[in-house]
Structures are given as structure tokens and as C-alpha cells.
Amino acid sequence: MNFNNLFQPGLFIVVLIALAIPLGRYMTGVVDGSSVVVRRIARPIETALYKLAGVDPSAEMSWKHYALAVLAFNALGVFAVYGFLRLQQWLPANPQGFGPMTPDAAFNTAISFVTNTNWQDYTPETTVSYLTQMAALTVQNFLSAATGIAVVIALIRGFARHTAATIGNFWVDLTRITLYILAPLATVIALVLISQGVLQNFKSYEDVPTLQVTTYQTPKTDAQGNPVKDAKGNPVMVDNKADKQTISMGPVASQEAIKMLGTNGGGFFNANSAHPYENPTPFANFVQMIAMLVIPAALCLVFGRMVGDKRQGYAVLAAMTIAFAVACWGEISSEQSGNPLYASLHVDQTASSAQTGGNMEGKETRFGIAQSGIFTVATTAASCGAVLNTHDSLTPMGGFVPLLLIELGEVIFGGVGSGLYGMLVFALLAVFVAGLMIGRTPEYIGKKIESYEMKMVSIAVLLTPLLVLVGASIGVLTAAGVAGVSNPGPHGFSEILYAYSSAANNNGSAFAGLSVNTPFYNSTLAIAMWFGRFGSIVPVLAIAGSLAAKKRISATAGTLPTHGPLFVVLLLGTVVLVGALTYVPALALGPVVEHLIMVAGH
Template sequence: MNHSAFFQIALYMVVLTVLAVPLGLYINKVMSGEKNVLSWLLQPVEKFFYKIFGVDAAEEMSWKHYAVTLMAFNVLGVIVVYALQRLQLVLPLNPQALPGVGTDSSFNTAISFVTNTNWQSYTPETTMSYLTQMTGLSVQNFFSAATGLAVAVALIRGFARHTVQSIGNFWVDLTRGTLYILVPLSFVFAVGFLSQGVIQNFDAYKTAQLVEKLDYTIPKVDAAGAPINDAAGKPVMEAQSTTTQTLPMGPVASQEAIKMVGTNGGGFFNANSAHPYENPTPFSNFLQMIAIFIIPAALCITFGKMVGDKRQGWAIFAVMAILFVTFAGIAIVAEQQGNPMFAKLGLDQAMNSAPAMSQAGGNMEGKETRFGIAASGLFATITTAASCGAVNSMHDSFTPIGGMVPLVLMKLGEVVFGGVGAGMYGMLIFAIMAVFIAGLMIGRTPEYLGKKIEAFEMKMIAITILIGPLLVLVGTAISVMVADGKAGISNPGAHGFTEILYAFVSAANNNGSAFAGLNANTPFYNTMLAIAMWFGRFFIIIPILAVAGAMARKKRLAATAGTLPTHGPLFVALLLGTVIIVGALTYIPALALGPIVEHLTMIAQ
């Protein structure tokens, strides 16, 4: 790793830590109902919402009531987003007169945005109207992030409380998370993006004159739109040319802000954060990376404050930081080393080679020159450590090891800071698992934060840990066996397998990024991935709420000489080991069939 990459990682961690502390304390005040710096402005709005929707803010819910309310709200969200897509042709704010979206694509997209996945199998700028983007997709960016935040806070309350039956009120948590946290942060970041040149308008698309005529070829189709093939079965190509280019417009900065702050990831444009209208400068790129992690990092501080021991929060933060820096270093080094197969072509990818015979310091395929390898590798690590999925480079073009880093981070359950709320409740599940393993080793009933970990909690935790691998491995296995699944592969061999594996890992873990070589906009993949997204989200949330309810009912035990401290270096090391062993080793056979064998093939050539 060169000095530039080291500096970027170090600067990022310093800025993130400095911002996380005050934000974490602020989140604690907001979610605890205490007065905060925005109460004078937003408390009347909060009370107004409770009044018109008939919510009693003082009434708390059991975990079952909380879960049913959460599920009903999210099912309603799916229906609304689906309807907006299907009816957008007859709705306003559609200057391009874009038609209604197809059935399977609408179904996939509705579930995608409600589950905080933002998987996009379509081209946004040619598919979604401004109204659909704003009132459907952007609104769900707020609500899906607020849902994850609410679940994390409910679980923390379970540890902080004792001998009670309630874990909070979902409507109150959802409202406060959206109104006090997501909206103000999104406003601040939107202004920052606007200052860097991210567009924000409602204009019709612009037509720009090219400097010179562009010649290109496209597959020839018949009157019905079906491709025409020659005698050998290959597509017949026809020549085309143009002297103009269509430039899409739209309210991008506002959606960009919540896309990052809410760890959603769905881009206004198909190229996502590699598009200059979404991410024009290195500084906007840095802002986007900070926006992705700022709430997940702050929740570590919130956790320590809510449970009454700041050291607990810093222990979780330390585990996340160690894993993040390690994986970021692996990804950047892999990309800086480049592809050794280029050497046979006389092309040197080393940093110090002659400019006429080299690329810019390694594997630059699929990366923007305004960001380079270090910022691209760092962004890829951040977006897949969190459940974000926004990309400023094409992961499909990474080296096998560089591309394996995003895969592994998602397979860990995205607990390395992770998504808004999702990273925290995911890491706390691993923390419970860690103390359970420690208790087995010494023959003592495991405890975490003074609460005994018993059979019911471990059953719920087993479900949360196993549901992801079940969805990923079964979905991938089906897709590589059936014709509809294999039809979407663009690359043969190990890389083609990795494209499918990556899609299901991304969907089941609610990330949304993709190895772009897979054609997933088909009824088969739209349906299969929608199933993975839905169950990957809510079959984890419901058991976690069950754990929160069980913890809240338990008495808090006093620490004794035999109690395992969960705030020191020993616990940090134990938790690190648990995350790696339990979270990653499940997928070793699948990784061996994909990126590992691809890497071995590459270096053996």
C-alpha cells in the first residue's frame, strides 16, 4: 500500500471518529425522548404527526406488538412503491413520459427499497419518473433506514432495561429517527453535494451536441423487437451513428444525501456514484464515504451511553474499526498490484513504470480516474461493510482478491459498522454468540451486560445467523442449475459463478451492489432476488426483536469474579474471532469456486 492510500484510510478514520462521538450522544438523547438541540424546532412537528395518526407516544409495545406493527408498515410500503411504478405514466412529474414499469421489475424494486437494499436491475434515468424517484424510492430510503435504526435501539433497550415487558414504541422510534436524525443529516449532506456540483432540478432531459460524430453498432432486431441471429447463431449487428447526446436531469442531490446517510445505495443514475452528476469531485466522494458510516459509527457511542457503560460502545467500535481497516488494506493492495497477465502484453502496471507503458498504478479497469485506485478500493470496502451498495467503481472489474473483499464483508452480515441500525444489531448478535462460546469453554452460564444468555436467545440468534447463508447458497445453487439462471451470466467459468453468488449475497444481506456483468433484469432474477431481500431483512429483524423482548424481561445480575468483562482487549479479540469464524467460514466452499480459483488461475497463467 502506498502513502496516498494509507493517508486516505487514516484521514477517513480520524474524521469518522471525531464526528461519531457528538452524533452518538445526540442519537441517545433523541431516541430516549430527552431535550436536544433541535427540540425547539422539531418537537411541535413530532407532536403534530402523533396527533393526526393517533399515536400515543407514552404507550409502549411488547416485542410481538412492535414486530407486527413494523411488518404491517413495511408491507404497506411495498404496495405504495409498486403502485407508483406501475401508474407513473398517468401521474405528474414525468416530463419524459416514461411508461409504467413492468410487473416483475416493479415487484423487485418495491421490495428492494423497502428492505433498505436498493438493488436496481433497471436503468434509473430511463425507467423511473421524478415522482416515482421522490415519493416512492426516496421516501423509502428514509423509512427503511429509520426501521433499521428503530430495531437497533429496541435491542439496546432490551439490554439497558430489566424486568419489563416493553421495548419501546415503533411509531415513536420511526418518527424520531426520521425527523430528528435522517432528515437533518440529509439536508446537511445535500447542501454539501450541491456545493460540489451535484445537480438538483426538475428539468426535462437536455440534448447536447457532440464535438464529432460517434459511430457504433447495435444488435439488429425484427419488427417484434426480437434479436436477429446469423446462421452461426450470433447476433447480427447494424451500424449506427449520432451527433448528439441526451443528458438526464433530475432532483439528484436530495436523493444522493439520503441514499448515503440511510445506507440505501440506490443511484439516481445507472452508473451510481461513478456518475459525475452524482459524485463530481474527490471531495464529494469523501463526503459520500463519511455519510455512509456516520450513523453506524455513532450508534456505537449511543450503545455505550444507553447501557450505562461507554467502554462497551468503544469495544464494539474497536472491533468494527480493526476489521474495516484490514479489509480496506487488502482491497487497495490487490488493486494496486494489478493483473499479472498484462505483463505478457508488455504492459507494466507498477507505480514507478514509464508512463507510456503503464496504467495509473495498477488495475484501473472500471474505475474513475478522478478517484483512482485508493479511493475506489476504500469506497468499495465502505459500501459493502455497510448495507449501502452505492458504488463509485465497477466491482465486476476488480481483481479476484479485490472483488472478494466486498463479497466477504457482505457475508459477515455487514456488521463492520454496517447499515443504519442493521450493523449494530448484527454485531450485538455476534457479541452474544461470543460470550456464549466463552461460557461453554469454562462451564459457566454466559452473560452479556448483566443478562443471562439462555436457550431461547440462542435459538433466535441461530436463526439470524443461518438465514443469510441459507438464502445465498440455495439461491445460487438453483441459479447455476436452471436455464433462466445461467442465461444471465456474461462471463464464463469462475467469474460467472461469482456474478451469481455476489447477486444473492448482496440481496440477502440487503446491500444492493452488483457484479454488473450479471443480467438480472429478468422475471427469474427479479423474483428470486426479491425473495432473498425480503426474508434476508425481516427473518433477521423479527428474531432480534424477540431477543430484545427476552433481554428486557430479565433481571440484571451483579458482576462477580467469574463474569467475563466485555469491554477490554480480551473481549475485542474474542469478538473478532467469532465474527470471522462464524460469519465467514460458512461460505468458504462457495468462495473457493469463485474468486479464489479465479485468483489462482490468474497467477498461474
């Protein structure tokens, strides 16, 4: 790797941590109610919202009540988004006159945005009205992100409290996170993006003249649409002229900001963050990458503050940062090395002052391999489906990295909330493994980890791989699943495996090359998204309730320190080991065998 490819990830990590420290301090004050903003400045607005919703902010919930509130609220969100998508032709703010989505596509999209997945198998700028973009999709970007943060805050309370029957109030957590964290940050980021040239308007799409006029011929048809033929039976051709291009407009910056900040990923345009109207400059690109990971990084510090030991948060953050840096190195070096088959054709792929070198296929020339690599790692380390370059065009090992990051559970920073509670589940598994080694009941943050917690950990860890591997198996064994594959062989298998990995882990990015806007994929991927999200949230909340009810015990000479380098290594080893044992056979059939084929010269 050249200096630029080392400098850019290093700079990104430094800026990320520098911003996460003050944000973590502020977020702690928001969720525990001690912030001046919560106590004085915006209290009237918060109180009015509680009265309007009929919520008693002083009444806390048991974990079962909290889980029921999460499920009911998000189920209602599915119905609301589905309604917008099916009825948008009769609703206002639809200057292009878009009709309704098909039932299966609307079902998939509604679940996608509610579960923080934002899987898009449609072209937004030709399918979804402005009102649907704002009132349905963008609103769910806020609410799904707030749900994830609320769940991890409830889990942290489980560690922080002792002999308690409650873990907080979901409605209060949801309101404060949205009102004091997501909304202000999204507003600032949206203004920054607007300053860089990201669109934010309500205009109808505009036709602009092209620099070059293109002429072409098409068959002439009659009033019924039948082709017209001459006396010899040949089709009659008609001359056409293309001298204009339709440019999409819309409220892009507001959706772009929260799609990144909330690790949602649904783009206003089909090209997503590779579109110049979503991502016009290198600075805008850097801001978007930071926005993806700043809240997940800050939540690690929130964890340390709330449990009363900042070192615990630093340890988790260190584990995430190390894994992120290694992933960036693997991704960028794989793409910078390029395809060895080109060397046999005497193609120079080395970077120089005259060229970027490496594998530039499917990448933005505005950003190059380094920023594309960081973006690819960031979006798949987080549960953010935004894309800067085509994952389908990555080298086999370059595609292996984002696929593995997703399949590890997206706990390396991860989605807002979901990344940290996923990592804390692995932390419980790590201390359990350590306890088995020495024959001692495992402890974490002063709480004994017993059989009930480990049963819930097992469900949370194993459910997603079950959804991924069973879904991918059905995809490759059924005619409806194979029909969407355009690249047979190991690459086609990688496309199917990536689709179900992305859906079940609520990422939302796609490997591309797989036609998924069909009833089969819309239905099966929607099921994977829903159970991947809430099938993990329920056991996490059960763990929170169980831990909150326990007494806090003092550390002894036999207690495993969970704030030092040894624990960081143990935690990373547990994450990698579980991922390896679960997914290596599937990965071997996809990107690994494709890499071996490539280096063998085939």
C-alpha cells in the same frame, strides 16, 4: 502499498470517528427524548404528526407488538412503491413520459427499496419518473433507514432495561429518527453535494451538441418496419448523423444524500456514484463515503451510553474499525498489485509520478485506486449498494474482499441499525462460546444469555446464509439462472453468488456481468431480500423482549469482561469463524479458484 494508499484510509477513519463521537451523543438524546431539539424546538411538529396518525406516544409496545408494527408498516410500503412504479405513466412530474415497469421488475424494486437493499436491475434515468424517484424511492430511503435504527434502539433498550415488558414505541422511534436525525443530516449533505456540482432540478432532459459529429449507416425500413432492399436484394442503407447527446436532469442531490446516509445505495443514474452528476469531485466522493458509515459508527457510541457503560460501545466500535482497516488494506493492495499476467507482457504496473499503476480497469480515473478501494469496502461493509467502480473488473482477491464483507453479515459498521444489531447478535454468540469454554452461563451487559436467546441468535445468524446458498444453488442449477451469465466458469459463479449474497444481506450492489432483469431473478432475489431483512429483524426483537424482562445481575470474578481487547479479539474471531465455516466452500469455487487460475498464468 505506497504512502498515498496508506494515508487515505487512515485519514478516512480518523475523520469518521471524529464525526461519530458528537453524532452519537446527539442521537442518544433524540432516542431517549432528552435532547433540547426533541423536548422544545420541534415538539409541536412531532405532536401534530402523532395526532394525525392516531398514535399515543406514551403507550409502549411489547416485542411482539413492535415486530408486528415493523412488518405491517413495511408491507404497506411495498404496496405504495409498487403502485407508483406501475402507475407512473398517469402521474405528474414525468416530463420524459416514462411508462410502467413490468410487474416482476416493479415487485423486485418495491421490495428492494423497502428492505433497504436498493437493488436496481433497471436503468433509472430511462425508467423512473421524477415523482416516483422522490415520492416512492427517496421516501423509502428515509423510512427503511429509520426502521433499521429503530430496531437496534429497541434491542439496546432490551440490554438497558430490567424486569420490563416493553421495548419502546415503534411509531415514536420512527418519527424521531426521521425527523431529528435523518432529515437534518440529509439536508446538510444534499447542500454540500449541490455546492460540488450535483444536479438538483426538475427540468426535462436536455439535448446538447457534441464536440464531434459522427456519421453512420442503418438499414432503411418501410412504414411497417420491414427492411427495404434494392433490385439485387441488398438492404438499402440510410446515412445518419449523431450531433447531439441527451443529458439527464432531475432532483439528484436530495436522493444522493439519503441513499448514502441511510446506507441504501440506489442511484439516480445507472452508473451510480461513478456518474459525474452524482459524484463530481474528490471532496464529494469523500463526503459520500463518510455519510455511509457515520451513523453506523455513531450507533456504537449510542449503545454504550444507553446501557450505562461507554466502554461497551467503544469495544464494538474498535472491533468494527480494526476489521474495516484490514479490509481496506486487502482491497487496495490487491488492486494496486494488478494482474501478474501483464508482467509477462512487460507491462509496468508499479505506481509512479507518471501513472497510478495497478489494476485501473473499471475504476474512476478521477479518484484512483485508493479512493475506489475505500469506497468498495465502505459500501460492502455497510449495507449500501452504491458503487464507484465496477466490481466485475476487480482482481479475484479484490472481488473476494467485498463479497466476504457482505457474507459476514455486513456487521463491520454495517447498515444503519442493521450493522449494530447484527454485531450484537455476534457478541451474544461470542459470550456463549466463551461460557462453553469455562462451563459457566454466559452473560452480556449484566444479562444472562440462556437457551431462548441462543435459539433466536441461531435463527438470525443462519437464516441469511441459507437464503444465499440455496438461492445461488438454484441459480447455477436452472436454465433461467445460467441464462443470465455472460462469463462462464468461476467468475460467472461469483456473479451469481454475489447477487444472492447482496440481496439476502440487503446490500444492493452487483458484481455486474449478470443479466438479472428477468422474471426468474426478479422473483428469487425479491424473496431473498424480504426474508433476509425481516427474517432477521423478528428474532432480534424477540431477543430484545427477552432481555428486557430479565433482571440485571452484578458482575463477579467469573464474568467475562466485554469492554477490553480480549473481547474485541473474541468478537472478531467469532465473526470471521462463522463466516469462514459458512461460506468458504462457495468462495473457493468462485474468487479463490479464479485467483489461482490467474497466478498460474491462465
